[in-house]
Amino acid sequence: MSKIALVTGATSGIGKATALALAAQGYSIIAAGRRTERLEELKAQITNVPVLTLEFDVRDKEAVQQALGSLPEEWQSIDVLVNNAGNAHGLASIQSGSLDDWDAMLDINVKGLLYVTHTILPYMIERKKGHIVNIGSIAGKEVYANGNVYCGSKFAVDAISKAMRIDLLQEGIKVSEVNPGLVETEFSEVRFKGDTARAATVYQGYQPLQAEDLADLIVFMVTRPAHVNLAEVLILPAAQASATIVDKKL
Numbered sequence: 001m002s003k004i005a006l007v008t009g010a011t012s013g014i015g016k017a018t019a020l021a022l023a024a025q026g027y028s029i030i031a032a033g034r035r036t037e038r039l040e041e042l043k044a045q046i047t048n049v050p051v052l053t054l055e056f057d058v059r060d061k062e063a064v065q066q067a068l069g070s071l072p073e074e075w076q077s078i079d080v081l082v083n084n085a086g087n088a089h090g091l092a093s094i095q096s097g098s099l100d101d102w103d104a105m106l107d108i109n110v111k112g113l114l115y116v117t118h119t120i121l122p123y124m125i126e127r128k129k130g131h132i133v134n135i136g137s138i139a140g141k142e143v144y145a146n147g148n149v150y151c152g153s154k155f156a157v158d159a160i161s162k163a164m165r166i167d168l169l170q171e172g173i174k175v176s177e178v179n180p181g182l183v184e185t186e187f188s189e190v191r192f193k194g195d196t197a198r199a200a201t202v203y204q205g206y207q208p209l210q211a212e213d214l215a216d217l218i219v220f221m222v223t224r225p226a227h228v229n230l231a232e233v234l235i236l237p238a239a240q241a242s243a244t245i246v247d248k249k250l
């Protein structure tokens, strides 16, 4: 089999675009997410390389272990892991935030990333080879009003990525982090709990990044020579200067 890439959150947005872009580069794809129908659609779209779809919730450590812990032999030599599954849930002050939203963000964005990584690492360590790309955020670099726990989850991804890079140095495994600004995906629909009108306002008045821009970057990062690691990349729309400063022409 060709090189293998595992992409979490492959049913939508950045993860889906990345799975498609890596497949176009010849990577066999393990596509993970919760929405089976979307995984099947993705599989049907990729015709040039083998695709394995895995349906699990990254919050459920037994399910992660079951899906990834005993992969068929031909799928175990994972070269690239893109830890992308994640979302913001709500945008509320610390005094009015929902505990369920906080659980979701910390459980998915932080613990889910850890569960998946921990399960995959034995395959990479055995081969002394691999590249892990964690999707952080500009929200992991700067906090903003009402971003509190989402920002906390992405600051955690930043810290964990840096720590992983140190711990895995001797194992021959590269660890990179991609920190996007505003990307037009289903992200805001999820954050605003299906309020599509409100979600649309996030991307109005300027040209946001598209999921394909992130996929391009990730393909570039994982196809560098063996001695090169693009360790951290902050990628913003040209119209964005910081987490909250966006040149909107409304």
Ligand code: NDP
Binding pocket: 008, 009, 010, 011, 012, 013, 014, 015, 032, 033, 034, 035, 038, 056, 057, 058, 059, 084, 085, 086, 087, 088, 108, 109, 135, 136, 137, 138, 179, 180, 181, 182, 183, 184, 185, 186, 187, 188, 190
């Ligand atoms: P989308 O909402 O479009 O995609 C999120 C993906 O995560 C989906 O495929 C979803 O799959 C998956 N996912 C969510 N919860 C779970 C779960 N519990 N178990 C398994 N999979 C899950 O958003 P984006 O593509 O924008 O987000 C991808 C990553 O990029 C996230 O980590 C996000 O924080 C980060 N990011 C996004 C930015 C943006 O502006 N859009 C900016 C900075 C970072 P399913 O529902 O099928 O399980």
Ligand code: 8X3
Binding pocket: 136, 137, 138, 139, 147, 180, 181, 182, 183, 243
């Ligand atoms: C997503 C970007 O600015 O909404 O991580 O937090 S932002």
